[in-house]
Amino acid sequence: MPESYVELYFPVFLQVLIAMAVAGGMIGGSYLLGRKVKNRIKDTPYECGITPTGSARGRFSVKFYLVAMLFILFDIEAVFLYPWAVVYRELKLFAFVEMFIFIVLILCGFFYIWKKGALDWSQQERPPEER
């Protein structure tokens, strides 16, 4: 048994040291051994080999926010499924009916945003009074 926190966390400390040594070694090694070429192509941001387009400071479409908001709302409903799954065997039919009602309520919300066009990605920006 480890006797103190220093001893307990020594492996973690060791791992941090090794990770730093490896990372530093790779960067330092390529700096020392590699050929240095400087041109415009080398200075562009690396985007998986594809030529970058547009400015990185461009604004995102407001649709991203909308979809992110809706995603997190529907995503978080799954949190209720975990405790439900744990007690399902115990509660049997009751749990099934309860979750059925819950899912129906969520589907209500889903139909609502669907029909309101919030999921319609291709649609052009509408004038403010229609949104």
Added chain:
Amino acid sequence: MSQYYTATDHFVLVPAIMLALFGCAILLFDFWVFPEPKQRKWLLAFLALGEAFAGYGLWQQHTYIAGQGIAELTAFQGSLVVDGFSLFFNWMFIAAASIVALMSYRYLEVEGEHHGEYYSLILLAQCGMYFLASGADLITLFVGLELMALCFYIMVGFLRSDKRSNEAAMKYLLLGGFSSGFLAYGFSLLYGLSGSTKLSEIGVAIARRDPADPVLLLAMVTTTVGLLFKISAVPFHMWAPDAYEGAPTTVTAYLSVGSKAASIAFLLRIFLGPLASARAAWEPLLVFAAIASLTVGNLAAISQHNIKRLLAYSSISHAGYMLLGLVAGNETGIKGVAVYVLVYTFTNLGVFLVIVALRREGLVGDNIDDLAGLMHKSPGYALLMLICLLSLAGIPPTAGFIGKYYIFLSLIQAGRYVLAAAAALYVAVAIYYYFRIVRSMFMSDAEDAGAMETTFGVRVAAALTGLGTLGIGIFPEPFLRFAGQSLIR
């Protein structure tokens, strides 16, 4: 029905089920069955149907409780409770939501933001209020509070193209979310102190603790801060004037009566339930908040030109009176708070109704000068406004007098003469700024001769609020008896 969902559970839950069901139905029917703008009156009819079903469920609970002669009916292992207290407040919520819905139709048409979601939000907010009035468990109360608050955030920002409405919603959301966080922190400590989320078990555990326990004090202070935010008592009132001014007027009306009444119910449940034994610790805080609310509310109201902002400050001062009833703490005081909230509901709805009725194309109607010469234009509404303002100031024979009378009586019975004198002093200040509105209505000449355009719904709502304000003032006995039954034992 199973052992996890008994007939009693269902019986207690019916009004909330109805409110949620019709709320969701209106949301779907808005684009599904009644997509045309002209068909929106059917959505209003659906709201009325939802209220009727909820009211029927409530009526059955009422007769069952009275018939069996029992004090309370608990359900879901004690998470929900139906007693005189919850029934009293729920009847009030039904009245408030119905009156608000009646006055909303034309107002939203004029504002150009008439959507079915509005009626759905009214019902869902009321569903949250139901859980606030009848919840007896920290989780139920917290979820109910947030359900109500989230609906109100959206409703306050309902005029999407109006910058002031956006701003009001944003401020309300930021401060509301902040206060909910504090409240939840207090709740988590209460759970930690007692090992239970049931209010009754928390009460037992807290009574056994040393009242000077620092964790208990921290729990109490954070809970109190959260609750005072919700009822907009000073020093946590900053959101109220902005939210009241920026919100659509009908929403302001709903916010000022529905949200306030539900928060007061919530506050009474917490302070008279689990925290009752720590009274010595929270009483000074509430005395301070009450006196500060009376001072800031009344003095700031004097200099306001926007009538919605003036009413926001007046509502802050009314929160102070309600807190005084709780401070007195005797039976008269709690009964006084219940009556006060009831009276305030009808009276404030009446005042806002007149402002809503004034709104038409080209006239916002929320400035005191907009009321000028109302007596000559439409005497009926001027009279309603006069009655309601008298009631807000607490002058007999209106209902407001009954509410204030019981608060003062309870303070005197409890030997709090200084508090009673201070509260009485502020009535004089209140009369001054309420009469500024009256003077504008009766003494000045109208700036424009345009007549008021009202609808059947607005007229019905006007009759209801007027009758409520005068009726409770002239025949207070049945209401007092009802409020007397609603005490938390």
Added chain:
Amino acid sequence: MLHPITPAHYLILSAALLLIGTLGVLSRRNIIIILMSIELILNAVNINLITFSRLFDQVNGQVFAIFVITVAVAEAAVGLGILLAMFRNKETVQADEIDLLKW
């Protein structure tokens, strides 16, 4: 000697989070960061609840924490929605540039 991590440690952590969140709400100007600070406060609540739940060996606290998480998300979503509406009209996310109503 190993000192075990006691509930008190968790409570101090949650109190610190509450304090950081409160300071964030009171001092930051960007509305998104204020919303994040509110989330911090609610996470302080969750740490408390889970600690007590483990201490008492019961599930009430965990259930409460799940509801708090849901509520926090709903609040953030509504907040972002209102922020979007405000940004369309006003083009700002700074709290002190919201000044049409006296703050």
